[in-house]
Structure formats: structure tokens, C-alpha cells
Amino acid sequence: MTRPAATASQGRVLIVDDDSTTRVMLGSLLRHNGYIVRLAGSGEEALKYVTDGEVDVVVLDVVMPGMGGLEACRRIRQNAQFGHLPIIFVTAKEDREARIEGKRVGADDYLIKPVDSEELLARVGNLMLVRKYYTHLEREREDLKRTVEEQTDLIGMAMAEISKANQAVRNFNDQLIYRLSKAVEFRDDETGNHVQRMSRYCGIIAVRTGMSSEMSDAIRIASALHDIGKIAMPDAILRKPGGLSEEEMSIMRRHADIGYKLLSGSGSHMLELAATIAWTHHERFDGTGYPLGLTGEDIPVVGRIAAVADVFDALTSKRVYKSAYTVVAAVKVLRQERGQHFDPALVDALLLNVDEIAAIMVAHQDRE
Ligand SMILES: [Fe+2]
Ligand SMILES: [Fe+2]
Numbered sequence: 612m613t614r615p616a617a618t619a620s621q622g623r624v625l626i627v628d629d630d631s632t633t634r635v636m637l638g639s640l641l642r643h644n645g646y647i648v649r650l651a652g653s654g655e656e657a658l659k660y661v662t663d664g665e666v667d668v669v670v671l672d673v674v675m676p677g678m679g680g681l682e683a684c685r686r687i688r689q690n691a692q693f694g695h696l697p698i699i700f701v702t703a704k705e706d707r708e709a710r711i712e713g714k715r716v717g718a719d720d721y722l723i724k725p726v727d728s729e730e731l732l733a734r735v736g737n738l739m740l741v742r743k744y745y746t747h748l749e750r751e752r753e754d755l756k757r758t759v760e761e762q763t764d765l766i767g768m769a770m771a772e773i774s775k776a777n778q779a780v781r782n783f784n785d786q787l788i789y790r791l792s793k794a795v796e797f798r799d800d801e802t803g804n805h806v807q808r809m810s811r812y813c814g815i816i817a818v819r820t821g822m823s824s825e826m827s828d829a830i831r832i833a834s835a836l837h838d839i840g841k842i843a844m845p846d847a848i849l850r851k852p853g854g855l856s857e858e859e860m861s862i863m864r865r866h867a868d869i870g871y872k873l874l875s876g877s878g879s880h881m882l883e884l885a886a887t888i889a890w891t892h893h894e895r896f897d898g899t900g901y902p903l904g905l906t907g908e909d910i911p912v913v914g915r916i917a918a919v920a921d922v923f924d925a926l927t928s929k930r931v932y933k934s935a936y937t938v939v940a941a942v943k944v945l946r947q948e949r950g951q952h953f954d955p956a957l958v959d960a961l962l963l964n965v966d967e968i969a970a971i972m973v974a975h976q977d978r979e
Contacts, residue, residue, distance in 0.1 A: 621645035622667040622739045627657040627683070628701070629675040633726070637670065640728055641735065654678025654686075661687055661696065667742045668735055669698045671718070673709045681709070681716055688717040695745050697738035701726060784881060785832050792835035795842055799849060804975040805924055810835040811971045812920035812961065813913075819960035820912075833885035834917050837892045840870030852931050867893050867902045884913060892917035897951045907954075915954040919945065919961055922952065927972060938969055 624646045628634045631652065638648045649665060651657040655678050660666050669687070673680040680700060687693045700713040700721040710721050719741075720734050792806045814831030818824070841849060844866060848859050855863060870889030874882050891905065891914025898906035900918075910918075926941040936944070942962060949955045961968060 621647075622742065623647040623649065623665060624735055624739075625649045625651060625657060625660050625666040625669045627651045627654070627669065627675075627680065628672040629653060630672075633672075637726060637731065640731065644732055646735070646739075654680065654683035657683050658686055661693055662690070666696065668738050669696060670701060670722075670731070670735070671698055672701045673706065673713065674703070681712055684713065684718055685716045695742075697742050699734055699738065788832055788835055788881070788885070791839065795838050798846075799838070799841060803928070803977050805928060805977075806835045806838075807975045808971055809837070809917075809920045809924045811975070812923060812968055813916050815964050815967055815971075816916045816920060816957055816960045819964055820916075820957065829881055829884055830888075830913055830916065833881055834888050834892075834913070834920070836870070836874060836885040837888050837917050837921065838866060838870065839873055839885075839889055840866030840868065842873075843869045854932070864893070864901050867891070887911050888913050888917045890914070892921055894918065895952045896954050900952075910954075912954075915957055919953050919957045922948075923961060923968070928977060938965065938972070 621644065624641050626634050626637050626641070626648060628637070629652055634650050634652065638650050642648045649660050651660055653675055657669065657671065658678075661669065671680040671684060684698055684700070687696060687698065694717075697720075698718045700710065700718045701724060702709045702713070702721055704723045713721055719738055722730060722734060789806075792810075796803055796806055810831050813834040814827050817827035817830045822830070844863060848855065848863055851859070867890055871886050874886035874889055876886075877883070890902070891911050894900035894903065894905045894910040894914055895918070896907055896910070896915065898904055900910075923941055923945060926936040926944055927938060929935040942965065945953060945958045945961065949958045
């Protein structure tokens with residue numbers, strides 16, 4: 612039979628046999644056929660070569676003094692790193708039990724003593740191919756794992772960038788809404804912090820009624836624009852020190868409609884919310900409000916929330932025509948108007964958080 616050319620690249624074979632003659636004979640045969648050969652005289656010695664990672668295929672004698680082939684095989688298989696290392700058992704012809712046990716502890720193949728050269732070369736050659744294929748697969752798996760990890764890192768970085776950009780857009784939107792609301796306040800009352808307080812009260816009431824933190828935040832931000840329609844009110848009415856005539860009042864009431872027209876139709880969730888609040892914050896629970904005269908729960912909940920927050924802040928703030936109510940006095944008014952001007956549940960929601968509301972009042976009080 613033609614032998615393959617002897618090259619050092621065929622792979623590494625470990626021959627384990629307590630009989631030195633067999634060891635040397637099998638070793639030189641394999642070496643002659645291009646394999647790198649290691650020789651071990653015991654199970655213990657074999658384990659050392661294997662754990663040092665110097666072996667591709669093991670040819671393992673079963674019966675040896677000390678640690679036999681079965682035990683050595685069992686120990687090799689216990690180490691996950693060598694779970695796929697090809698192992699060929701060498702057994703006596705009559706030792707059927709050892710062959711069965713060998714299969715059980717994880718041997719891949721067996722040879723009968725005395726070992727036939729051609730058979731040895733064929734078995735080693737086959738298992739070496741399996742070994743190389745497995746090593747190749749392992750390497751590809753590692754490469755793939757590395758690629759996936761790299762891609763995951765890149766995706767993670769991109770997501771972080773997107774989230775940063777989203778946050779920047781959100782901040783920009785919030786700032787724009789806040790500054791727009793300040794524009795109205797400048798015309799109305801230059802020193803007032805009404806919008807800051809009122810919008811925060813709205814947020815607190817929304818949370819208390821069980822709305823999500825996202826929705827409550829949106830209501831807090833959007834409610835700052837509740838009086839944006841006042842931008843279209845003439846100075847003579849807006850800045851009139853005394854009470855308004857009936858005609859002036861009806862002009863003033865138009866700010867709800869104007870605010871809605873200004874803010875609606877953009878398709879932005881936040882601005883649509885603001886439009887609804889601008890439109891309905893002067894509706895009253897008993898149906899006597901404006902501009903539509905809606906009743907009870909026909910009034911959008913955001914409008915009902917804004918009504919409570921808006922009036923509470925108006926009561927507790929100083930105006931040219933009145934001094935500021937104490938919290939106790941303002942609470943009394945809210946209680947009286949429970950079910951008339953205001954949704955009773957929302958009055959209760961404010962009252963349950965009156966400490967937090969009072970803290971905001973102090974933190975954002977108007978300059979004298
Ligand atoms: Fe208003
Ligand atoms: Fe207001």
C-alpha cells in the first residue's frame with residue numbers, strides 16, 4: 612500500500628502503552644507516516660500530555676498497571692475542553708467487556724491486539740480528519756462569536772447615540788414649549804411664575820390619578836401652554852387693572868379657542884395634548900364653563916386637571932385686584948366647588964398631595 616508522504620503536518624498522536632516495545636513500534640510507524648508522535652507509558656503520563664494540549668488523537672491501551680485506559684479516558688472526557696479529543700482503545704481480542712465499557716466512557720474507536728499497521732493508520736487517519744474538521748468548526752464558531760460580539764457592541768453604541776439624540780430633541784421640545792409659555796406670561800404679568808407652578812400641579816394631579824409617568828410628564832409640559840391663546844388678546848383687555856365688561860369678558864374667553872387653533876393639527880402628541888388643554892381648561896364640571904359648555908367626563912381629563920391646577924394657583928397668587936389666599940382658604944374654595952366647577956376626584960387628588968403642592972408654591976413664588 613502506498614504511504615502518504617511523510618510531512619510534519621499530519622497531526623499529533625499520543626501512543627499510550629505500558630509495553631515499551633509496542634509503544635516504540637507503533638510510534639515509529641506513525642512517525643514514518645508523517646505524524647508527530649508522543650509516547651506515554653501510563654494513564655497518568657497520558658493525562659499530562661493531554662492537559663498540556665499537545666495531542667490531536669490518542670491511541671490508548673486498556674490494561675496498564677496503575678491508571679488503566681478506561682480511567683484515563685473517563686478523566687479526559689470529564690474535562691469539557693477535551694470532550695471531543697479522538698480516543699482509540701487498544702484491547703485484547705477476547706476482551707469484549709473492555710470494548711463495551713470503552714464505548715461507554717467515551718472512546719471513539721478500538722483496535723484489537725496485536726495491532727495491524729494498516730488498520731492503525733486508517734483509524735488514526737479518519738479520526739485525525741474528524742479532529743481537524745472539529746477544530747476548524749471550533750475556530751469558525753469562535754470567529755462568529757467574536758463578530759457577533761463586535762456587532763452587538765456597535766449596535767449598543769448606535770443605540771446609545773440614538774437615545775442621546777432623542778433626549779436632546781426632547782429637551783429642545785420641552786424648552787421650546789416652556790419658552791413659548793413665557794412669551795404669554797411676559798405679556799400678561801412679567802413677574803409671575805404662574806405657568807411653572809400650574810404645570811407642576813398638573814403633573815402631580817396626573818400621577819395621583821394613576822397616569823403613567825410618561826403621560827404625567829407630558830401633561831406637565833403641555834399644560835404650560837394652556838393660556839397661549841392670550842397672545843391674541845389686546846393689551847387694553849389683557850392689562851386692564853379693574854374688572855372686565857361683559858363684552859371684554861367675551862373677547863377674553865376666546866383665548867381658549869385661539870389656543871386650540873394655534874396648537875392643534877401638528878400631529879405631535881405633545882402639541883395635541885397642549886391644544887386640548889388650551890381648549891378645555893375653562894370648562895366646568897357642571898357644564899357652565901366655556902368655550903363648549905361640556906359636562907362632567909365629556910370634558911377631556913387633561914382639561915379637568917388643568918382647571919383644578921389653574922384655579923388653585925390663581926387663588927393662592929396675588930393679583931392687582933386681590934391678595935393671595937392662604938392654602939387653607941384656597942382648599943376651602945376647591946372643596947366648595949367640588950362637583951360644580953371641578954371634577955371631585957381631581958380635587959381629592961390635589962388635596963392628597965397638598966404638601967408637595969405647597970412646596971412647589973414656595974419654590975416658585977412670584978417676585979414682588
Ligand atoms: Fe385661561
Ligand atoms: Fe392660567
